[in-house]
Amino acid sequence: MTRSAPPTARGRLIRSPRGLFSLVVLALLLSAALISLVWLPDDPNFSSAYRAWLPPSPEHWLGTDGSGRDLASRLIAGSRVTVLVVLGAAVVSGAIGLVLAVLAGLGPRWVREPLVILIDVLIAFPTLLLAIMLAAAYGSGIPVVVAAVGIGFGVAIGRVVRAELRQLAREDYVLAARAAGLSRWAVLRTHLLPGVAPVFTVQLSLSMGLAILAEAGLSYLGFGAPPSVPSWGRMLAETQAFISVHPAVVLWPGLAITLTVLAFTLLGDALREALDPRLGGERSAAGADAGSGATLGTATGLIAGLPGAPPDGPGVDR
Amino acid sequence: MSRFLLVRALTLALGLVVASAIIFAALRLLPGDVAQIIGGTQASPQQIEALRQQLGLDRPLLAQYLDWLFGAATGRLGDSVVTGTPIATEIAQKAQVTVPLTVYSLVIALLVAVPLGVLGAYRRHAPTSRLMSVLGVVAAAVPVVWAGLIGIVVFSTWLGWLPAQGFPRSGWESPLSAIRSLTLPALTIGLIEGAILFRFVKSATLGALGAEHLRTAMAQGRTRLQALIGHGLPGVGLSIVSMLGLQAAALLVGAVVVEQLFALPGLGRMLVSDVGNRDLIKVQSTLFVLTGVILILGALVDVLHRLMDPRLRVEEDQE
Numbered sequence: 001m002t003r004s005a006p007p008t009a010r011g012r013l014i015r016s017p018r019g020l021f022s023l024v025v026l027a028l029l030l031s032a033a034l035i036s037l038v039w040l041p042d043d044p045n046f047s048s049a050y051r052a053w054l055p056p057s058p059e060h061w062l063g064t065d066g067s068g069r070d071l072a073s074r075l076i077a078g079s080r081v082t083v084l085v086v087l088g089a090a091v092v093s094g095a096i097g098l099v100l101a102v103l104a105g106l107g108p109r110w111v112r113e114p115l116v117i118l119i120d121v122l123i124a125f126p127t128l129l130l131a132i133m134l135a136a137a138y139g140s141g142i143p144v145v146v147a148a149v150g151i152g153f154g155v156a157i158g159r160v161v162r163a164e165l166r167q168l169a170r171e172d173y174v175l176a177a178r179a180a181g182l183s184r185w186a187v188l189r190t191h192l193l194p195g196v197a198p199v200f201t202v203q204l205s206l207s208m209g210l211a212i213l214a215e216a217g218l219s220y221l222g223f224g225a226p227p228s229v230p231s232w233g234r235m236l237a238e239t240q241a242f243i244s245v246h247p248a249v250v251l252w253p254g255l256a257i258t259l260t261v262l263a264f265t266l267l268g269d270a271l272r273e274a275l276d277p278r279l280g281g282e283r284s285a286a287g288a289d290a291g292s293g294a295t296l297g298t299a300t301g302l303i304a305g306l307p308g309a310p311p312d313g314p315g316v317d318r
Numbered sequence: 319m320s321r322f323l324l325v326r327a328l329t330l331a332l333g334l335v336v337a338s339a340i341i342f343a344a345l346r347l348l349p350g351d352v353a354q355i356i357g358g359t360q361a362s363p364q365q366i367e368a369l370r371q372q373l374g375l376d377r378p379l380l381a382q383y384l385d386w387l388f389g390a391a392t393g394r395l396g397d398s399v400v401t402g403t404p405i406a407t408e409i410a411q412k413a414q415v416t417v418p419l420t421v422y423s424l425v426i427a428l429l430v431a432v433p434l435g436v437l438g439a440y441r442r443h444a445p446t447s448r449l450m451s452v453l454g455v456v457a458a459a460v461p462v463v464w465a466g467l468i469g470i471v472v473f474s475t476w477l478g479w480l481p482a483q484g485f486p487r488s489g490w491e492s493p494l495s496a497i498r499s500l501t502l503p504a505l506t507i508g509l510i511e512g513a514i515l516f517r518f519v520k521s522a523t524l525g526a527l528g529a530e531h532l533r534t535a536m537a538q539g540r541t542r543l544q545a546l547i548g549h550g551l552p553g554v555g556l557s558i559v560s561m562l563g564l565q566a567a568a569l570l571v572g573a574v575v576v577e578q579l580f581a582l583p584g585l586g587r588m589l590v591s592d593v594g595n596r597d598l599i600k601v602q603s604t605l606f607v608l609t610g611v612i613l614i615l616g617a618l619v620d621v622l623h624r625l626m627d628p629r630l631r632v633e634e635d636q637e
Contacts (some may be wrong), residue, residue, distance in 0.1 A: 076528075121336040124567070220578070233463070262455070264456065
């Protein structure tokens with residue numbers, strides 16, 4: 001009996017419509033940011049009273065704002081801040097999450113228990129408040145946004161990955177590897193870390209999306225990028241005063257943010273399905289929905305900065 | 319139960335202490351000279367020295383921290399450096415906008431999420447329920463600011479139904495106009511949080527529909543709907559209760575942005591302008607009050623959940 005080889009995770013990701021959509025959007029974002037480094041339709045900071053509120057034209061693709069700045073250029077240039085914040089948040093939160101998870105999950109008792117309490121407290125500390133606190137102490141800027149988002153989501157990732165690590169550490173094959181004489185570190189590297197990789201990747205993808213929302217909110221409040229740096233959140237703040245007269249202007253930055261966040265959310269969903277070997281590519285609609293709900297708890301947790309899933313998951317029977 | 323209460327109260331107290339220490343360290347310890355920051359670059363050395371004495375910044379750090387902590391416990395937080403009014407009074411006054419706004423948006427989120435989530439799971443394959451799921455995912459990706467701006471354009475500029483910004487000067491003495499000015503802000507955060515809660519309710523209901531005790535109930539002759547209402551929804555309700563603390567926290571934080579957007583005189587707007595005024599002592603207290611409320615809500619929800627869930631009680635009896 002011949003069976004076709006199961007498609008690779010990458011193949012499954014590209015084949016799913018959600019995965020393809022998100023990869024296309026993220027590729028667009030990245031190329032916009034890269035292209036903007038060498039070329040832009042116009043200087044995003046050039047303002048002139050003679051060209052205020054111009055309608056879209058071949059010269060100004062999306063028109064101009066109240067200061068006469070080219071909206072398309074500002075939008076494209078704004079993608080740089082987004083990419084910077086997303087990458088920064090991913091590195092910081094990934095590192096914090098992984099270290100916290102390993103120490104609080106597998107460390108000696110005197111490290112583990114205080115860390116678990118620390119995670120519980122830090123997770124109740126909303127990311128937005130953390131950012132405001134840092135901005136109050138050190139002044140506003142992109143580093144503050146990256147630090148706040150990285151710490152906030154890092155703790156949330158750490159909590160989820162820790163639970164997964166603890167569960168894996170009790171599995172028979174891990175115990176067998178220990179019994180066979182592998183060192184703690186070798187077990188961690190060869191069995192545990194690859195085992196939590198899918199959960200970690202999915203959480204990372206979700207937190208990258210939420211990082212964009214956090215950046216937009218913080219830039220809107222004035223704690224993000226400085227005024228000379230175009231960013232999507234700041235564009236929302238700049239257009240606010242004129243929305244009753246020029247409502248169309250507010251459309252573009254909002255659309256850009258929503259599309260990018262959506263791409264990361266869907267990438268998370270698609271990754272979960274593509275990476276989890278237990279799912280084998282086939283799953284019922286119920287399973288898929290329940291799955292997205294389970295991480296969704298964490299997604300909400302990331303927003304609120306609070307524990308992800310409720311103490312007992314939905315519909316758990318004891 | 320009493321043991322659970324004791325442990326929960328202790329972790330809450332520990333959480334409050336850790337949170338206060340983090341806030342104190344971030345705002346008093348790390349930035350260097352707090353008096354210099356509050357005074358700004360224009361202040362003379364004499365002014366800064368006076369400020370330092372007035373705020374007690376020349377005393378040992380531990381004494382400053384303990385003073386603040388006990389002051390917070392008894393409601394004495396000192397005076398604002400900028401306005402001169404007691405900080406506790408200002409926080410209490412601004413909470414009169416933020417608390418109703420949070421409750422209002424929580425009600426909206428629940429009204430949207432619970433019926434649609436249960437229906438979406440019950441009729442999983444219906445086209446409308448698939449559409450709802452797509453809308454839910456999209457709405458969860460929308461930035462709060464943008465949603466609010468679109469709301470202002472549609473409901474106040476075009477339709478003229480609701481005020482675009484502001485809060486009545488007389489406050490809650492004119493309740494109708496106060497509620498009117500909170501409606502659009504509450505809709506903004508309520509609908510976005512509702513979209514997130516919707517996915518949660520739907521997956522919880524799907525889980526309940528697939529549970530074995532529901533199948534047993536149906537095997538005994540109940541219809542799928544009867545089984546869901548009688549045996550599935552209580553569990554779903556409990557899951558929702560366990561999420562309430564989290565939801566309230568998300569809404570409270572959402573209020574910070576939305577108050578700015580709609581020019582509402584609440585805690586979030588006060589916090590943002592205090593940061594701008596470098597009123598670090600007040601920022602410290604406001605942050606602690608907000609985090610404290612979130613920690614206390616989390617503990618209350620845990621206790622409520624424990625009281626309501628018979629499964630947890632049984633487990634305890636067996637202990």
